[in-house]
Amino acid sequence: MPCPHCQSSCVVKNGTYSLKDGSSVQHFLCKGCGKRFSDKTNTLMARLRTPASVVSLAFKMRGEGMGVRASGRVLDVSHSTLLRWEERMAGQASQWSPKAPDPCEVTLEHDELYTRVGENLPPQESEGWTLTTMERESRYWVTAQVGRREQALFEQGVRTSWQWAAPAAFIRWFSDGERRYAQELWALASIRLRYPQVARAYGHLKVWREGLEVAIKIKGSQGRPRRQWLYPDHPFTAVSSASEVHANHCEALNSSIRPHCSAYRRRQNHYAKTRAGLQRAITVQQLIHNWIRPHFSLGKRTTPAMRMGFISRPVTMLEFLTTRRYRAITS
Incomplete structure (x- = not known):
């Protein structure tokens, strides 16, 4: 595994750390820059001890319109923890926002x-x-x-x-x-x-x-x-x-946002308390729409990012959480 900081291949194993489910994650030490890293470095799962399967399920629930407190009760996770996970995903939007291909x-x-x-x-x-x-x-x-x-x-x-x-x-x-x-x-x-x-x-x-x-x-x-x-x-x-x-x-996209994002639900809006919170919630929905959720009008298992030519296959939620950027996805 090359170093994500300097791309050097001179790395050695350097201890492990355990997750909440008892599994362990291998740490590596780069001989070139001297930094420690793991396969989760610079991803949404970096420095999280919660298993990726739990975080993936949380985003799936939120992407289908379930409220943040209801999702927390189902997963036995604090709602503030879910909001911090959403902030992580929204902060990665620049890594998953390529420009339109040329020529097109x-x-x-x-x-x-x-x-x-x-x-x-x-x-x-x-x-x-x-x-x-x-x-x-x-x-x-x-x-x-x-x-x-x-x-x-x-x-x-x-x-x-x-x-x-x-x-x-x-x-x-x-x-x-x-x-x-x-x-x-x-x-x-x-x-x-x-x-x-x-x-x-x-x-x-x-x-x-x-x-x-x-x-x-x-x-x-x-x-x-x-x-x-x-x-x-x-x-x-x-x-x-x-x-x-x-x-x-x-306009059809805007209509679909209301059932998929609890912050836009009519008469039941308890989550968009600030402008920053609403921006975080809609950015998460944007990433899920473009890269993870197939669109029925594009064909079977075809996402908008696939139709634009950015990737050649759908991206699972688990893969999205553990990948540094869309260019790292291979067929």
Whole structure:
């Protein structure tokens, strides 16, 4: 086993430590950097004496909508311990968030989801708004950003989504009536053309980058066109048909969040007491959705991460807990 710190293969055994179920874990000592490690180092199970099977079962229960206290009673574990495990998983999100592969075509749908955080404040004052972004074809959940429904939340959510999608050659960016997605994206993805690049008859010099299409579907259009393409497109970008401009799949994702995540359950919300707690809970659901739970519309035993091409087979919860990053998963 190579050292996870310096990748040296000059390692020797250096004692063991026991878990709560009586099993032991081998420690190693690296001759290169002098650090001790085990096969759990830099994973979610690092420094935990609880067996991985118990932690795996806890996340499965939480991923299917069981409350944190109910899960603790079933597993005979403190609810605060379960929350610390969730904080560990949410902290590993950067290791399991690869960017869109290049070259490829992605269609991003954007929508908002509301729940209560702390006191029962009016929606415009609540911090329980969640911005969700999903890739349409793969059902890959790109962004889950929590906060008050203000410009700063849209700015952060759009920046995260754009950093993920920017490597793709062709990007379609759709939402249902909310223009702030396009307004924030305009500052990140607009370019300025010169007249030798485009004819004067086109009439626009500042446009979206080539391959990027941004449109919204307005539900209450009141006789006006229901689909609108925001800001001028690049002259070499193909425009989608009007029937493809929608965020139906992202809305379906938001509907599925409520039964799967207890923090979003209507009239029974006892867990989203803080904004940080809600962000932790939704990040855990995002990781489970992308890497572990197969999606029925993608085929048998196919996860969104598989459809995006990041991995070639499903990842079990136990494997997710004991793997340092998605690149370490082999067929």
